[in-house]
Amino acid sequence: MREEGQYLYGIIGTSEERNFGPIGIGGREVETIACRDLSAVVSNAPMGRYVLSKENLLAHERVLERVMKEQTVLPVRFCTVAANAEEIRHLLDRRHRELGHLLRDMDAKVELGVKALWKHMDGLFQEIVDENEGIKRLKAEIAERPAHQTHAQRIAVGEMVQAALVAKKEREGDELLSGLKRLSVEHRLNRTIGDKMLLNAAFLVDRNREKEFDDQVERLDLRYRERIKFTYVGPVPPYNFVHLALHPEE
Secondary structure (H helix, E strand, O other): OOOEEEEEEEEEOOOOOOEEEOOOHHHOOEEEEEEOOEEEEEEEEEOOOOOOOHHHHHHHHHHHHHHOOOOOEEEEOOOOEEOOHHHHHHHHHHOHHHHHHHHHHHOOEEEEEEEEEEOOHHHHHHHHHHHOHHHHHHHHHHHOOOHHHOHHHHHHHHHHHHHHHHHHHHHHHHHHHHHHHOOOOEEEEOOOOOOOEEEEEEEEEEHHHHHHHHHHHHHHHHHOOOOEEEEEEEEEOOOOOOOEOOOOOO
């Protein structure tokens, strides 16, 4: 029979025993293991590394989102499996002060995510050409000469356009960010993907300011509706602001 351990979803600030039902990965019962005034949210799990699948990731997130309806929760890294309940209690005891501080820092706060993507890239690239005399001049030179004579110029134009695109992302991304970060306690800028994405940010927001934040995202959507598509996610646990592993060196 395969050895079973404890799959760890998150940490909450209670010593009360809880059963959240069969909502864990693989439909397993999600319960708590307590030490002093802290508890780990866990389910039984086969020892070894879980497959990084969409199904497992969604199950992991669903557990945390269910728990956060009642408790401040510190998310633990996906695929964290302890050998047994004793190892969990040792973790809670050994890192009690650190976890307690984190729970206080995250109390009554949620994470909200905002992504912004330009809608019309053809028009955006034309803006870049119109705004840059060097690019405009090189393109005119290329247009007047045979293709086999303009290889270096075409490479130069591509590099200039890419640099201008990066600068434009920063300018417009900062403009969007300024109105959102003043409503948050902290924010994190994540990597943008592809040419279209100009902002990929996570915000830690007090629950009592969540409506203000929602309203600001709505104002941005109305203001830039013809130019930018916004993706707004949350509230979710503070994934971008808490990085917990079973062992700190992981």
